[in-house]
Amino acid sequence: MARQLVRLRDHPHPAARTVRVPAPLRAHPPRPSESEALRSTWLARTPEPWTVEGHIGYDITHCVFHLTGWGENPEGLPPDIAEYLATWLPAWIDDWLDLRRWDLLGELLVVDACLPRPTLDETAWRAFAAAQQPDGAMPAIRDMPDGDEEAVFDVVYHSTLVAAFASVLATSRALTELAGAAS
Numbered sequence: 567m568a569r570q571l572v573r574l575r576d577h578p579h580p581a582a583r584t585v586r587v588p589a590p591l592r593a594h595p596p597r598p599s600e601s602e603a604l605r606s607t608w609l610a611r612t613p614e615p616w617t618v619e620g621h622i623g624y625d626i627t628h629c630v631f632h633l634t635g636w637g638e639n640p641e642g643l644p645p646d647i648a649e650y651l652a653t654w655l656p657a658w659i660d661d662w663l664d665l666r667r668w669d670l671l672g673e674l675l676v677v678d679a680c681l682p683r684p685t686l687d688e689t690a691w692r693a694f695a696a697a698q699q700p701d702g703a704m705p706a707i708r709d710m711p712d713g714d715e716e717a718v719f720d721v722v723y724h725s726t727l728v729a730a731f732a733s734v735l736a737t738s739r740a741l742t743e744l745a746g747a748a749s
Contacts, residue, residue, distance in 0.1 A: 604633070609647060615654040620670060623658065626651075627673035634680040637735045641682065648682055655681070659690050668697050669706040672728035679735040686736055694729070704729040 604610050608622055609629045618626070630651070634642040643651070655678055662671040671694060678684045698704050703718075705711070706725040711718055 604629070604644070609650075610644075612646070612650045615657065618658055618661075620667070623662070623670050624673065627670075627677050630677045630680050637676065637680045637739075640680055643680070643682065651677065652681060652683065656685060656687065659687055663690050663693055666697070666708045667706075668694065668704055668708075669725035669728055672704065672725060672732045675732040676728070676735055679732065679739045684736070684739050686740055691736070694732075698729055702726060702730075 598606075607625065607629050609626050630643065631637070633644075633647075634640055640648075655674065659671065659674050659678065662674060671690065675687075675690060675694065678686065699710060703710065703722050704725040706722055711721045713721075
């Protein structure tokens, strides 16, 4: 591997003033456009909906989060993807609800709130809210884990943040719809 000497003249430590940088780190390949990157995702290929598993579910949610600016711009979803999600998201929400996978269900509820026309599924939201603990903590899967406070925190912090984000975004979308209907 070809190496190039790089001098860090201002570094205070003499040994750190000369560093060998591997050639692959010096040149980065051109970055694809957002649209090219999107078209290489699972979601953009709109495959058979029953192929969704846990890790793909998270891929879907994060793709939607980025396309919509974390829900700020529902129009950021290309129409074909929005239509695909509007068709299949209710089935995925039902599946993850049946499994009591609260973390992924929460992310899917965020995806619903990111759609141009969210459903804000009442059954899913009631079950999701019922899973939340009195202190606000949300189990990731099924029930709250046992253990000391720090160990439990490590297991539920993400699902708790997801629950807060999902609730705020869905409430915002519902209030926006109400305000639009009233005017």
